[in-house]
Amino acid sequence: MTAMIRTRFAPSPTGYLHIGGVRTALFNWLLARQSGGQFILRIDDTDAGRNVEAALQPILDGFRWLGMDWDEGPEVGGPHQPYFQSERGDRYRAATAALLESGHAYRDFAKPDELQSLREEARQSGGAFVYDRRWMAADEADVKRFEAEGREGVVRLKMPREGQCVIHDLVRGEVVVEWASEQDHVIARADGSPLYHLASVVDDHDLEITHVVRAAEHLPNTPRQIFIAESLGYELPQYAHLPYVAEPGGTAKLSKRKLDKYLKNRDFANLMARGQAIAKRCGLTTDVDTFNPVLVDFYREIGFLPDALLNYLMLLGWSLDGEHEKFTLQEMIDLFTLDRVTKSPASFDPAKLTSFQADAFAALPDQERTERVLPFAVAAGWTEAGDAQSQQLLADVVTAAGDRLKMAGDIIDFDYCFVDDYEVNAKAFEKRINKPAAARELLGKVRDRLASCDDFSAAGVEATVKGFCEDESIGLGEIIHALRVATTGAAGGFGMFDTLAIVGKERAVARIDRTLG
């Protein structure tokens, strides 16, 4: 066991949990759990004006579903309360005052557009923008003068302009940045409200975070945060910048705003279509803003196993040895190490995720699969609490379906086991019933055999159908497809005799009649 580690994940309340965010959270969580340390959830809501309460709930729900529990944070409290940045204003104000006092920050009265044009100039001339601090208030007289001009004063970091900042990154090694390329970032607005970097550094210190593990997009932010921390006399946390999760088939960062693009990816589109089919049948909301494969909720809603998702996510940017990749939660905790985190972005692969899910689901005992499938069957209106008969049917279907069920929501594929208003696959109907010359005649004959079959178990049906084939001198293949389409409307499914037994004699016969009629 390594030394006590305290990590954190700091979501801003946006109303959804992004798959990339979960990956980052997972690594933080794993690190804390394997060391007997703590995992903290802190809410970055310095950008007020949002309904934090409502926007936070889906995120917490996501964490709970995934089984990533937090030791301190919203709803569980902890010794470093509060865990909402919006409630820690006094801490930031104190830090700002200290920075001002020590000369590491200054009050600045530049107007945003003035700075903006200066930045433009610098960019035009191809160089880095260096603020000449012309609106910096050196003393109270300056402050008065600027305010008399109607200017408002923010607080800026007085960043070093010489030397280098060396970041010791646990996944990237040493990253060296010239201080001169840094800007005098604003840490507090005119009204005194804090900005992200200040708040983040102060909180990480207050919460005694030992390891700041976050996405690589924060790497460029690190020098200024180190400056703030050092100026405040804080001990620096260990930094680890993870490669970001890239879009399917691409290298750009996965974003929830580029769905249209991802939908052009075959595998992504397939997963989305699967989700929509399940949603449609089970009456789920399918607003793409909240229901799509970039968001964690999507997987919960269509019946993924949280551990399977986690297992897949862990492999995005991390590997044990290139050979073993299926892990239990406990193994994930035991085996994870930061030094095996990859440096390059990892593309999100919906097909591999689905494969992991399918394997994990197939490995579950029938009873547990039935339990997981139950809510979907209820939502589809096929069974309800207390209805023993329909639930036995459900259990039978799950058993017969075997590993054809990749996720709990896949039960919708077997709607014909429960209701008669299933959809008929037009293509299959054409191919198996319309096209073969003898199909209808054969179907009519087998219908009569089935109707007089006394033992409608799978074995009984099999004997009947096979006997029929012998009498007619045809191969099983010549009738079985037509039989399947006629009784289920589907092109495929689980074993034909199991299917017939589950559908039952009366319905099977009636469906054949309906097909022929």
Add this chain to the structure above:
RNA sequence: GGUCCCUUCGUCUAGCGGUCUAGGACACUGCCCUUUCACGGCGGCAACACGGGUUCGAGUCCCGUAGGGAUCACCA
């Protein structure tokens, strides 16, 4: 454009100077099994970005080029 990061099969990756005619997984695909769907078994396709060094020897070390990406807010 400035700064920083990254670069092995389509994708996730193994590889930490010789055991690499580059291994595993997903995907794709061929055959077998199944007189049905799927699973499964056995195969196949497929990668060290490029150019210089260093070295007896480079996917592995160094430099450069190219490409990709992230970031440059009084957002987080």
